[in-house]
Amino acid sequence: MGDFVDAVESVIRHVQESKDTVLAIEPLLRSLVTDPDWLNEKYRRAISAKAYAQYLLYRPADRAFSVVSFVWNPGQGSPIHDHCTWGVIGQYEGEEEESRFRILDNRLERIAVVLARPGDVSHVYPPSRDIHQITNRSATPTISIHIYGGDIGSQRRHTYDPNTAAMQEFISGYDAPDLLPPRTDWKAQEA
Ligand SMILES: [Fe+2]
Numbered sequence: 001m002g003d004f005v006d007a008v009e010s011v012i013r014h015v016q017e018s019k020d021t022v023l024a025i026e027p028l029l030r031s032l033v034t035d036p037d038w039l040n041e042k043y044r045r046a047i048s049a050k051a052y053a054q055y056l057l058y059r060p061a062d063r064a065f066s067v068v069s070f071v072w073n074p075g076q077g078s079p080i081h082d083h084c085t086w087g088v089i090g091q092y093e094g095e096e097e098e099s100r101f102r103i104l105d106n107r108l109e110r111i112a113v114v115l116a117r118p119g120d121v122s123h124v125y126p127p128s129r130d131i132h133q134i135t136n137r138s139a140t141p142t143i144s145i146h147i148y149g150g151d152i153g154s155q156r157r158h159t160y161d162p163n164t165a166a167m168q169e170f171i172s173g174y175d176a177p178d179l180l181p182p183r184t185d186w187k188a189q190e191a
Contacts, residue, residue, distance in 0.1 A: 004032050005058055005067070008147060012065055018086040018149070022123035025088045025147060033090035033145055034119045042179055043069040044093075046141040051076035056153060056174045063151040068174070070134075072096065072142045077135030079159040080108065081170075085149040086125040091116040094142030098122065101131040101160070108165045116144070131160060 011024045032038060047053040051073055058067040069092075080101060089098075100112040108131070116122065124130050136142045148155070153174040158167040174180075 001032070001038065001058070004028055005060075008065060008067075009060065012149070018125035021149070022086050022088050022125060026121045026123060029088050029090040029145065029147060030119060030121045033092045033121070036093075039069060039092065039143070039145075044071060044143060046071045046073050047175060048073070050175070052078065052136075053175045054153075054172065055176060056180050057145075059151055059180070063154075065150065066148050066152050068146045068148070068152060070144050070146060072134070072136035072144075074136060074139050074141060078133055080131060080133045080162055081159045082126065082130040082157050083124055083148060083152065084126055084130070084155055084157040085152070086123065087146055087148040087152070088121060088123045089116070090145045091118050091120045092143040092145050093118060094136065094138055094140060096142050096144055097135045097137055099133045099135070100129070101133070102128070103131070103165055106165055108160055108162060 007028045008025055011021060015021045015024055043055045043057060045053065053071040055069045056066060057069055059065070096116045098114050098116055099110055101108045102111050114122070124132060134144070146152070153172055156169055156171055158169055160167055
């Protein structure tokens with residue numbers, strides 16, 4: 001994880017365009033999510049009362065980016081939402097369905113449905129590739145690792161009504177913020 005964070009920091013400090021940023025980060029994240037032993041157990045736990053748990057794994061002091069593990073309960077999904085920043089998604093355990101949307105004539109149009117399998121990566125960035133919905137249609141919890149520009153837990157963004165495309169602002173926060181590991185935590189894991 002330390003090497004991964006260093007590589008992401010190098011990308012975001014040197015690359016300007018969101019499209020170039022996500023394409024540069026995708027192979028880095030693919031390497032991370034193809035290591036089955038990498039993620040600590042405390043960031044793999046589903047929260048039974050919620051559709052999904054989101055644990056902050058890393059965030060630099062200037063909050064230029066954030067790395068998050070999402071743990072989805074069986075049969076649960078997100079609302080249709082945007083991010084208002086770039087993001088890269090890596091499938092870690094299980095399979096998640098991702099639907100992509102665009103707004104056309106004040107309604108939402110589903111433009112793609114993709115089943116993400118372990119090791120698959122994808123990306124979002126505004127305004128053209130920012131609206132999606134993730135669903136775990138399997139019978140067991142699934143885990144995906146997400147990296148976003150900025151601090152996604154405090155980012156003002158939106159959910160969308162599937163019928164009217166009406167937007168509603170939300171700020172997601174993080175689950176179990178006391179679990180935020182200092183950078184040295186990753187070094188310890190690798191030792
Ligand atoms: Fe998302």
